Amino acid sequence: MTDFSKLLNPGQLTAATASDGPLLVLAAAGTGKTRTLVHRVAYLVEQGVSPDRILLLTFTNRAAREMRDRAGLLVGDAVHSIWSGTFHSICARLLRRYGSSLGYSPSFLILDEEDQKKLIGDIIKSSVADPKEFPKKDIIAKIISEAANEGVSVAFVASRWLTKTAQIDPEAIDAIAKKYVARKQELGAMDFDDLLVNGLRLLKECDGVREMLQEHFLHVLVDEYQDTNTLQAEFTDILAAKHRNILAVGDDFQCIYTWRGARIENILDFPSRWSGCRIVKLEENYRSVPGILDIANVVMKDAPKQFEKHLKARRDAIGGKPCVHRVYDSREQASEIMRVVAEMRSSGYHLSDMAVLYRSHFQSIDIQMTLARAGVPFRITSGVGVFEQIHVKDILSYLRLILNPRDELSFMRFVRLFPGVGEKGAEKMWSKLGSMFDASRREDRETLGSLFGAKAKPYWPAVSKCLEIANEHLDNDEVGDVIEDFVDLYYEDHLRREWDEKDAEDRLEDIAELAGQIAAAESTGGGRQKLEAFLQDVALLTNLDAKRNDTNTDKLTLSTIHQAKGMEWPVVFVPWLSEGLFPSAKAAEENRADEERRLFYVVVTRAKDFLHLYSPTIRKTSDGGMFPVEESIFLKEIPPQLVEKRRNLFNPAYQSTGGFSRTPPFRGGASSGWTRRW
DNA sequence: ACTTTATGCGTTTTT
DNA sequence: CGCATAAAGT
Numbered sequence: 001m002t003d004f005s006k007l008l009n010p011g012q013l014t015a016a017t018a019s020d021g022p023l024l025v026l027a028a029a030g031t032g033k034t035r036t037l038v039h040r041v042a043y044l045v046e047q048g049v050s051p052d053r054i055l056l057l058t059f060t061n062r063a064a065r066e067m068r069d070r071a072g073l074l075v076g077d078a079v080h081s082i083w084s085g086t087f088h089s090i091c092a093r094l095l096r097r098y099g100s101s102l103g104y105s106p107s108f109l110i111l112d113e114e115d116q117k118k119l120i121g122d123i124i125k126s127s128v129a130d131p132k133e134f135p136k137k138d139i140i141a142k143i144i145s146e147a148a149n150e151g152v153s154v155a156f157v158a159s160r161w162l163t164k165t166a167q168i169d170p171e172a173i174d175a176i177a178k179k180y181v182a183r184k185q186e187l188g189a190m191d192f193d194d195l196l197v198n199g200l201r202l203l204k205e206c207d208g209v210r211e212m213l214q215e216h217f218l219h220v221l222v223d224e225y226q227d228t229n230t231l232q233a234e235f236t237d238i239l240a241a242k243h244r245n246i247l248a249v250g251d252d253f254q255c256i257y258t259w260r261g262a263r264i265e266n267i268l269d270f271p272s273r274w275s276g277c278r279i280v281k282l283e284e285n286y287r288s289v290p291g292i293l294d295i296a297n298v299v300m301k302d303a304p305k306q307f308e309k310h311l312k313a314r315r316d317a318i319g320g321k322p323c324v325h326r327v328y329d330s331r332e333q334a335s336e337i338m339r340v341v342a343e344m345r346s347s348g349y350h351l352s353d354m355a356v357l358y359r360s361h362f363q364s365i366d367i368q369m370t371l372a373r374a375g376v377p378f379r380i381t382s383g384v385g386v387f388e389q390i391h392v393k394d395i396l397s398y399l400r401l402i403l404n405p406r407d408e409l410s411f412m413r414f415v416r417l418f419p420g421v422g423e424k425g426a427e428k429m430w431s432k433l434g435s436m437f438d439a440s441r442r443e444d445r446e447t448l449g450s451l452f453g454a455k456a457k458p459y460w461p462a463v464s465k466c467l468e469i470a471n472e473h474l475d476n477d478e479v480g481d482v483i484e485d486f487v488d489l490y491y492e493d494h495l496r497r498e499w500d501e502k503d504a505e506d507r508l509e510d511i512a513e514l515a516g517q518i519a520a521a522e523s524t525g526g527g528r529q530k531l532e533a534f535l536q537d538v539a540l541l542t543n544l545d546a547k548r549n550d551t552n553t554d555k556l557t558l559s560t561i562h563q564a565k566g567m568e569w570p571v572v573f574v575p576w577l578s579e580g581l582f583p584s585a586k587a588a589e590e591n592r593a594d595e596e597r598r599l600f601y602v603v604v605t606r607a608k609d610f611l612h613l614y615s616p617t618i619r620k621t622s623d624g625g626m627f628p629v630e631e632s633i634f635l636k637e638i639p640p641q642l643v644e645k646r647r648n649l650f651n652p653a654y655q656s657t658g659g660f661s662r663t664p665p666f667r668g669g670a671s672s673g674w675t676r677r678w
Numbered sequence: 679a680c681t682t683t684a685t686g687c688g689t690t691t692t693t
Numbered sequence: 694c695g696c697a698t699a700a701a702g703t
Contacts, residue, residue, distance in 0.1 A: 059693075088690070113692090135695090192693050260692065360690045420703085422681045445699095455703090562691045584690060599691085625682050 002046060002074075008039060015247075015280045016040045022274035023638055024225075024267070025249040027311050029296065029605035030287030030568065032250055037223060038067060040247060041082065042074035044219055051075070052507075053218040056084035057236065059227055059257075064089075083217070087232050088192060089540050091199030094213070095190070096536070101206040102198055107404075107532075109189035110389060110539040116191045116408060117141050121180045126208035128172070135173070144177050147569075149261030151230045187408060189254055192539075196231045202240045214242035224566070225250030225270070229261035237273065246274065252307055253300050256562060256590065256599050266306070283606075287568055291321045291613050292604060299601045299634065303594070308654065309563050311605075322611035326647045330576075333614045334370035337573050340612055341376065343558060344571050349376065354571040355557035357564050357603050359582040363575060364558050371556065380558040382563070387541050391495065391507040392514055398486055400535055402470050405438040414449075417494055420455035439467040462489040477527035483515040546628045561603045572607035572650070577615045577632035600634045613643075 005013055012032050015025045016039040027033035037056070045051055058064045063087050072079040081089065096106045110117070113117075121137040128134045137162075147157040154177040158170035184190065190198060203210045220240040222228065225248035228236070240246035248270055255264040271277045285293055290313040297311055327333045341354060358364055364380065371378050387393075392416060397410035404410070411424045421429075429451045438444045445467060449460045466485045473481045487508070495504040521534050557569065576582055583596035604611060617629045 061693085086693065140694095172689080195693085256691075362689065420681070424680055453703095579693065586690065595691095 002042065004039060008036070009284060011280055011282045012036045012039070012282070015249075015282075016043050018247075018280075020245050020277065022244055022270075022277040023247045023281065024277055024279045025247065025283040026279065026307050026309065027249055028251055028285065028311050029254065029602070030285040030311075032284075032286060033223075033251075033660055034063075034066065034070065034280065034566070035563070036282065037221060037247075038070045038074065041071045045075045045078050049087045051078040051081040051216055052072075052083065053216060054082050054084075054221070055090070055217045055219065055239065055253070056082060056221045056223070057087055057090060057232075058084070059086060060225045060565075061086055061089075063223060065114065066566075086540070087199075088195045089537065091195040091235075092537060092540060094202060095195065095198055098202055098206065098209045099198065102201060102207055104190070104198070104579075105188050107188075107536065109187060109407070109409070110195070111191040111539065112539045113141075113191050113192070114388060114393075115189075119183055120176065120180055122145070123176055123183065127176070127179060140173060140176055143173060144180065145191075145193050145355070146261065147177075148197050149229050149231060151234075152220050157634060188599065189409075196235070198596045200231050200235050200238075203235065205598045210238065213239060217244050219245045219247070221247045221249070223249055224254075226252050226255040226264060226267045227257040227262040228266045230263055230266075231261075233263070233266040236320075244274075251309075253303065253309065253598055254602050255563070255567070256595060256602060258595055275311035281309065281655075283309055283312050284314050286314050287608050288605060289315050289319070289609055289641070290314070290316050291317060292455060292607050295322055295611070295638055296601055296604045297460050298347055298638055298642065299597060299604060303597070304463045319610055321642060321644045322516055322607075322613065323646060324629075324638075325612060325614045326645070327614055328619060329616050329617050329618050330366040331370070333575050334366045334615050336614065337367060337575065337612070338374060338376065342571070344610070349570055349626045351554045351556040353569055353605070354573070355559060355564065355567075355569040356573045356575065357559055357561050357606060358575055359561060359584060361560060363581065367558065367575065376556060376557050377553065378556040381560070389507075389539055392510060394491070394533065395483060395486070395511055395514060396538060399482065399531060402439045402467065402474075402482070403535065405444075408435070411437055416451060416478070417491070418456035418459060419497075420453040425453070440471050442468075459490060459493075465489070473529065477530070478513045479531050482517045482531075483511065483518075487511060561599055564606055565602060568606055568608055570608045571610040571612070572603070573614070574603050575614045577613050577635050578619065578629040579632055580629065581619075582632055583634070597634070642676065646673070 004017055006015055009032070012035065015023065015036050025033070025036060027036065028407075041054060041056065044054060056067060058067060059363075068079055068082075071082065071084075082436070084091075084532065085093070092110065095102075095104060095108070099106065099108065109607075117137050120141050122133060124137055124140065143157050143161060144154055148152045153174070155161045155170040155174045158173040158576070184194070203213065204572075217239055220236055222236055227250070236246060238551075248267065250267050252264055255262055258264065263354065271279060288296075293311045293313045300309075324335075325336055327336050337356060341351070341369075344354060345351065356364065356367055368378070368380065394413065395412040396409075399413050400407050400410040408430060411430055415421050415426045415429055416423070424505055432451060433447060434442065436536055437448060449457070449464060452460055463486070466482075469485065470482045473479070473485075491511075492504075492508060498504075499507065511556050518531060518534050521530055557564075579585075582600070583593060587596050591600055613635060615635055616629060618626055619629050620626050
């Protein structure tokens, strides 16, 4: 028996070894939230609870993996039986098993954001008289998603948008939404939101399934509870209703996903929803030095809705106070960051001990360029996911088509890889083939070949050959070869036609990586089953799930604050603390100033030893414009004695007043462009 | 009629 | 960069 009292502080111990019944753990940043949760799992397993009757829900794949890894150290192989994962992936798992009650096949497709927008765009094109006068697909997709996540009607959300975006007709948008639902049905597909919506429907509408699952899950544990939306809170409430063993862990101060439907009220009301709920507060912070916590406490001192919480430092002070750097522009900011990085390295920190955390992706561009020029290795979580990139999706559609002759979306994508085949052509081919294409049948391959135009025809025999032998490869568990053949015999050519040399090389490398990852995936069956399992849920994988082998090299981390949630580094840099950027102007417009504040709280509490905050005096736009920017309100609020101020104004703005532009820049943005590689 | 190529423009945050 | 739109090419 483990002596938990030796491993945990009193608060953590109470939570981890609590008796049955509802429990809310209010864990402020850095107070050992994950540790508590992991030990709770270990405690339950030691008490004889069968691991497969424990459900552990998280928000991100990374959190799920960390939880599994750490629990594994305590309970060993039992960890593999625990039901743990993101809300989305657990719902997907349940729906694959029991979704037939709702009319879904176990192999339903999961649409990623791009697929979703594409479908909505197609519907707009075909059903709206004048698409130019109609809201764009991105807006419609957002409205539909918002409605799903809040559990309200599309027309309701659309009319709410009316106030800020002109010319929206709620009825018309509702009509699009209905067609979108029908189209998904036709394809046997669910988008991300459907996973949650249908996961909940499963519990509400299918009495048998609900009762079985309620009986099955003895313990329901939810991480980051402050970020649950209506659907997720209801989902866990129902699952735990029978045994009443629900453990919600969270921190209302760290609620940063309201834009995605998170309801901070879920955690605030938790005690009243669950009668007899015990509350444990964790306020002892083991992560950060006192100087950093002082700032965190200042940031949240006037927070409106909250459980009273005050971070108590358990570490001694080391180094100096957190540092505020006033710099001239984005480039100077980048070189200043790099200078401090070098300084910290020479005093013994590794690159992997440091992170640059920013409000939005584009704010990292100058930093990336500066680091690249200086040859400092860094790891970045870019705006576009690895599994959402064009070339990866191309390969995935090729693989999907081999496995599923009726996969319309994959077919469309696949045939459009050939020159001279566009949207209309692809549609014609699909209907001429009778809405199916069985790659393993010679006739189907010949028919398709005859449908190609003159430009595509020469390429077909080689690809046809690939398709012919693909099944053989799959039976021999040679998934990698399936991809390799296709790339060698056709796709590499295609890439080189579409992109310049360097880009094509990069993309080929990504594909090799993908092949390796599929081959390495765990599975019970042979190549076919392995591939099937991978393809089914690949939409749920994110950047952080790929390139795991990357972690052994020493690299500086560049990440958005959202993606950095739950993580920690000895040294943290926060660029662009300027009004309009952080807090973001857009958030202010939409009355979400308090969320920006919580976001700042989150980033401050990521730092263990050193915190460096940067505020440029000007920002430049892509068209060469130059504008003065004010220091962020978050910096202004910090009492001067809590920080050390440094000014680095190599090139003060006031010396060249002639350079300012007249028109203000668009809302955010210091420079333009995106990076795909990471 | 449909596809390819050229050009301009907007960019929060994510499962 | 990717997307939408317009113009040019098949």
